[in-house]
Amino acid sequence: MATQTKTVKPAYEMTYWERLGKEVVRDKYLYLLLLPGFLILIVFRYIPILGNVIAFMDFNPYDMAKSTWVGFDHFVDLLTRPQFLNVFKNTLVISILKMVCGFPVPIILALMMNEMRNLKFKKVSQTILYLPHFISWVVLSGLIMNMLNPDTGVLTGIVSAMVGERVQVLSDPRYFVQMLVISDVYKGMGWGTVVYFAALSGVDPQLYEAASIDGARKWKQLIHITLPAITPTIVIMLILSCNNIVNAGFDQIFMLYSALVYDVADIIDTYVYRIGIGRSDYSFSTAAGMFKSIIAFVMILIVNTVAKKTGNEGIW
């Protein structure tokens, strides 16, 4: 055994390629583990990303050879079509309204729940409030359609009384967006409290003790202890929520909208679906989709940079 002289070069004598080869062989099983996942990513993520080139073509799905390059024509077309500009506006309006209305609610709920001393009651309320987050938009829109049924809906009467005329919320452009915002808040507000509870549970109880010994009432404790403690979480959540500026909530709107409310409720994703899948205008709809992806991409880069600059953990 000892006489068998195997010429293994020490690492420092190896060339870059020799060392690379050796390490790849050493970690072969790690690469093997990566393989299936990466195959999925390549086929269902990267090929479609490359497939976005059809936005620069007049793509003929039946005969690739008949597809011609048209450069930025579809993008020019897109940005000069009043219809698309309206769709873009709707997307921003709906997502910003959802953000503005939906953002403060979980904070307020978390602070209120935090004052509950009956833990059992707190647990039960949390379970109930989280529930809609786990229910699909299909079921929730079934509930909404039921509540807002023009003839028998429980809410139809209430809303009609409030605005002083008989309204059909789901087909009335004047009320449709409000309905979207309210139902979105309904779905998300409970679950949104979870991150704030995480922040609240990190507050040192001694702070409250010391404050109450010093005579600080609940209100003062809230202002001087609780709020400062969750401010970092509020800031990062606010930054992250900007990510969704072009995501107005496709699953929800696609379930609930109809031609009657296209004017206010048609967003980029629903538009892409109708033009692309409905009319098979693949190139133009891909251009519309790509327009959205690029805005989302830029937003996420900005958001991540801002998050890191402000001393927070970024998204990656």
Add this chain to the structure above:
Amino acid sequence: MAEANKNKIKTSIPEKIFTVFNYAFFVALCLAMLYPFWHVLMLSFSSLEASLKGGIFLYPKGFNLDTYQSVFKNPQVYSGFGVSILVTILGTVLGTLLTAMVAFPLSKSRLRGGKVLMVLVLFTMIFSAGMIPSFLVVQGLGLLNNILALVLPGLVSAYNAIIMKSFFLSIPESLEESARIDGANDLRIFFSIILPLSKATIATIALFNAVGYWNDYFSAVLYIRDTNLWPLQMVLRFMLTNTQQAMQQAGVNVIAQTNTNAETIKAGTIIVSTIPILCVYPFVQKYFVKGVMIGGVKG
């Protein structure tokens, strides 16, 4: 924190008022959250005339179970359950496993090209390929009208991979080292040491995956034309948005003598498709909350 604050000072009157108000508010809010579900449930138990006339608020009018007889006569409800269960199981098991398999090597700093591969995974999260190119790829693969089209595209989640990667990083290197000395290779280490150690994290991610697959309807809108292959959500969607057609397909003549109509059948189908979630949800809810904690604020 709750216990620590047993007030040494007497609670003032405004504080007492606030406490009462606080509890009352949450009682009201919870009831309001649940009411839409309750109303649909009561509607599903009500008679045809009552459901048409309205005025059902807190309890059913003309109590009967005809609605559920009709719902369970609908073959699509059965096939829908079957497809949804299959897709959810496949998607959850494969998706969680593949994502863990991607995350583990990427947690090893010694892996050549690991950084580049990580960026490739991340990029799928920050740049969306878009609906149409994705559709064309699935179509090109001949997966239209195939249940795999509901499972495969979303299997690997970059977001979950990041969460798992940071969890794997927290597992002490020494555990692996000792296994390696005993002759275990990386596959062995992953399946017999890392995976069992990460049970809690993996279970949480699996739960989120399961909810995602169960609730997904849009993949079916895009990829499945064959109504026998529709998942439950899609069956319900069709019923809600194309009532007349759906009722005919379901074999329900809306003006028949049965004590049901489109509204009660929709209500019944909503209940039937929500019950599984409602049964499981209270028991797994705490794991979801844990999941958000794992992901930091990223939940």
